[in-house]
Amino acid sequence: MKLRRAHIGIAVGPVLALGLMALPAQAATSHDTYPETPATNAQLPIVHTYHGSDHIKANILNPHPVCNSLEDYRTVIYKATDRFLPVGTISTTNQSSKPVPLTQTLSKSQSISLTVNGSQTESISVNTGGSGPVGKGTVNAGIAWSLAKSLGGSASYSLSWNVGQSIGPYEVPTGYTGEATYGFRVINLTGTQQYCKANGTWSNSTSWIALAPIKNEVKVKLYNTAAGSAESDAPNAITKPVDLADSLIPQPVEHPSNPEDGKAAHDLTAGFTVAAGKVPGFAGLVGIHVKNVGSERYFAEFPALRFRVDVKTAQGPKGVDRLITPGQFNGATVRDLGFNAKTSTRTFEVTLANPIKPGKDQLVGNLAFGDGLTSEGRIKNYITITQLTRVKGDNTSGNDQGIDSRQATLTDGGAKNAGLF
Numbered sequence: 001m002k003l004r005r006a007h008i009g010i011a012v013g014p015v016l017a018l019g020l021m022a023l024p025a026q027a028a029t030s031h032d033t034y035p036e037t038p039a040t041n042a043q044l045p046i047v048h049t050y051h052g053s054d055h056i057k058a059n060i061l062n063p064h065p066v067c068n069s070l071e072d073y074r075t076v077i078y079k080a081t082d083r084f085l086p087v088g089t090i091s092t093t094n095q096s097s098k099p100v101p102l103t104q105t106l107s108k109s110q111s112i113s114l115t116v117n118g119s120q121t122e123s124i125s126v127n128t129g130g131s132g133p134v135g136k137g138t139v140n141a142g143i144a145w146s147l148a149k150s151l152g153g154s155a156s157y158s159l160s161w162n163v164g165q166s167i168g169p170y171e172v173p174t175g176y177t178g179e180a181t182y183g184f185r186v187i188n189l190t191g192t193q194q195y196c197k198a199n200g201t202w203s204n205s206t207s208w209i210a211l212a213p214i215k216n217e218v219k220v221k222l223y224n225t226a227a228g229s230a231e232s233d234a235p236n237a238i239t240k241p242v243d244l245a246d247s248l249i250p251q252p253v254e255h256p257s258n259p260e261d262g263k264a265a266h267d268l269t270a271g272f273t274v275a276a277g278k279v280p281g282f283a284g285l286v287g288i289h290v291k292n293v294g295s296e297r298y299f300a301e302f303p304a305l306r307f308r309v310d311v312k313t314a315q316g317p318k319g320v321d322r323l324i325t326p327g328q329f330n331g332a333t334v335r336d337l338g339f340n341a342k343t344s345t346r347t348f349e350v351t352l353a354n355p356i357k358p359g360k361d362q363l364v365g366n367l368a369f370g371d372g373l374t375s376e377g378r379i380k381n382y383i384t385i386t387q388l389t390r391v392k393g394d395n396t397s398g399n400d401q402g403i404d405s406r407q408a409t410l411t412d413g414g415a416k417n418a419g420l421f
Contacts, residue, residue, distance in 0.1 A: 045191070045351065046077040047302050048143055056200070064297065065200020066355060074202055074353060075143050076304065077191040078335060084217060085112070086183035090167055093177040102178040102220075103168030111160035112184045116140040116210045140210075148187045148212030159184055159213040167218060176222045185214040192333050194353060202331040202353040266394040267294035268356070270307060270385045271408040272419065273363075280420035281316070281372040281380045286405075288334075288365040288385070292356040293399070298391060299355035306351050306388040309334075309367075313344035314420055316372065316379035321346065323370030330354060332364035350385075369421050381421050382406050 052071025059065040067074070087110040094100045141157065148155040161182060172178035189212065192205035273287040288309060292298045298305075311324060319341040326334040331353035339346045348367070356362050372379035387400035405419035 044078060044080070045304050046147060047304050048075045048077070048147055049073070049301060050075070050139055050143055059200040061199040062201065064355065066299065066301075067196035067200055067202060069196050069198045069200060072196040073139065073143070074194040074196075075147070075191060075208060076193075076205070076333065076351065077147055077189050079190040081188040081190070082214075083186060083188065084183055084219065085186055086181045086219075087161065088183070089179055089181040091177065091179045092172055094172045094174055097174055099171045099173050101169035102172050102180055103166060103170070104180075106161055106163055106165045106167065109160060109162050111158060112186070112213050113158040114141055114144055114156075114210070114212050116144050116208070144189060144210035144212055147189055148210070148214070154214055155187070156213045156215075159216055161216065170220050172222065176224045178220065178222050180218055180220045182216070182218045185217045187212045187214055194331060201355075204328055204331060205333045205353070263293070263295050264394070264396050265294050265296045266298055266391050267292070267396045267399070268298055268387060268390070268394070269293050269399040270387070270403050271410065272383060272385075272405045273410050273412055274417055274421065276411040276413060276415065276417075278417075278421065280418070281378040282369075283371045284369055284421065286367045286369065286383065286409075286421050287363055288350060288367065289361050290350075290352065290356060290364050291361040292358050294394075295358055297355050297357055298394075300391045303389050304351050305390065306349055308386045308388055309348040309350060309365075310384045310386075311346045311348070311367065311381050312384065314380050314382045317374060317376035318344045320344070320374055320376065320379060322372050322379050322381065325368040325370075327366040327368065329363045329365060334365040367421075382419055383421070 049067075050073045051068070053068055056065055057068050059069070088106075088108075090102065090104040092100060092102050145155050145157065167180050167182055170178060170180060189208075189210040191208050193208035194202040194205050197203050269291050271289050271291065273289060275284060278284040278286075290307070311322075313320075321339040321341070324336075324346055326336055326348055328334040328350075333351045333353070335349045335351070337347040337349055348365075350365055352364065367383070369381070372381070383405040385403045387397075405421070407419065409417040409419035411417050
C-alpha cells in the first residue's frame with residue numbers, strides 16, 4: 001500500500017488545533033538543538049516600560065528623571081521561544097484489516113498558569129512579584145501577558161485539560177500505530193527587568209523569565225516503523241537559535257558623518273579602560289565606556305540604544321574560545337551573543353537604559369578575561385565596538401563605528417595603553 005501524506009485540522013472548543021501527518025517509511029530526519037545563542041531579529045528587543053503614574057514626577061536628586069522611584073519597571077525581551085509542552089499521550093496499534101479510531105476520555109485534569117521568575121543566581125526582589133505562579137492582578141503578570149500576546153496573537157493567564165474531556169477520535173489505518181499527544185502551546189520570554197531607583201534612573205538589570213500559555217493543543221502522528229515514532233522536542237524559537245555568523249549579528253547602521261563644523265547636538269563615542277598592570281594574554285578586567293561628546297543629553301526609551309562589541313584574536317591559536325565574563329553598570333545590559341569559530345570572534349551586545357549627560361564618560365560594562373594560555377599557545381585579544389542604534393538627529397558615525405581598542409584604550413590613570421588583552 002502506498003502511503004499518502006495527509007494534513008488534517010480540527011478544533012475542540014476555541015483553543016484546540018491538530019496537525020495529523022503520516023511520514024514516509026524511508027524519510028531521513030535530522031534534528032539540531034542549539035542551547036546557547038539566538039539570532040537577532042528585527043522584532044527584538046522589545047522594550048516594555050510599566051509606569052505607575054501618567055507623568056514623570058519631580059525628583060530632588062535628579063533634575064531630569066526618566067522614571068518614578070518605586071513605581072516604574074522596565075522589561076526588555078531579547079528572546080522569545082514558542083514550544084509545545086506535552087502532558088499526556090494516547091496510542092493504539094491497528095493490527096486489524098480495517099481502520100480503527102484513536103480516542104480516549106480523560107480521567108485526570110491538567111492545568112498550566114502564567115509564571116514569572118527572576119534569575120536563579122541574582123536577587124529577584126526587584127522583580128515585581130518573585131518566582132513561581134503569579135496572580136492576574138500583579139504587575140509582572142500583566143507585563144508577561146501583554147508581551148506574550150504581542151508575539152503570539154493570543155495569551156491566557158491559565159489553561160486546562162479537564163476530567164471527562166475527550167481526545168479524538170482519529171482514524172488509524174491498518175498496519176499503523178497512531179499517537180495523540182495532548183498538552184499546551186506556550187511562549188517562553190527571556191530578558192531582563194529593571195526598577196526605578198531613588199534618583200529617577202534605572203537600576204542594573206536582573207534576569208527575567210516568563211512562561212505564558214497560548215492554547216490547548218493536540219499533536220497526532222501515524223507511523224509503521226520504530227524510526228517513524230521519533231520526534232524532536234526542540235522549541236520553535238521566534239528568534240531562531242543558530243550558529244553565529246556575521247550576517248546574524250547586529251550590524252552597524254550606516255549614517256553619514258556630520259559635515260557641519262563644531263559639536264553635534266547628539267553624538268556618542270566609545271572606548272576602553274584597563275589596569276596599568278594588565279598583561280596581554282593573562283587574566284584581567286577591561287572596562288567598556290560610552291562618552292557623550294554632543295552638546296545635549298543623550299537618551300531614548302525606544303528604540304533601544306545598542307552597541308556591538310567584538311572580541312577578536314590578535315595573536316595565538318585561531319578558532320579558540322577564551323573565557324570572557326561580562327559585567328554591567330549604570331543601568332546598561334551586556335549580553336553574550338556567542339563565539340564564531342570561523343572568525344575567532346566573541347560578540348557582546350550592550351544596551352543602554354539611562355541618559356548620558358554632555359561630556360560624561362559613562363562606564364557601561366566590563367569584560368573579565370580569563371587566562372589566555374592554551375595547549376596551542378597563548379591567546380591575545382583586541383576589541384572593537386560599534387554603535388548600532390541612535391537617537392533621532394544623531395547623524396554622526398565617524399567616531400562610533402569599529403572603534404579599535406588598540407587605538408582607544410586608556411589605563412585607569414588616563415595613560416595610553418596598547419589595547420591588547
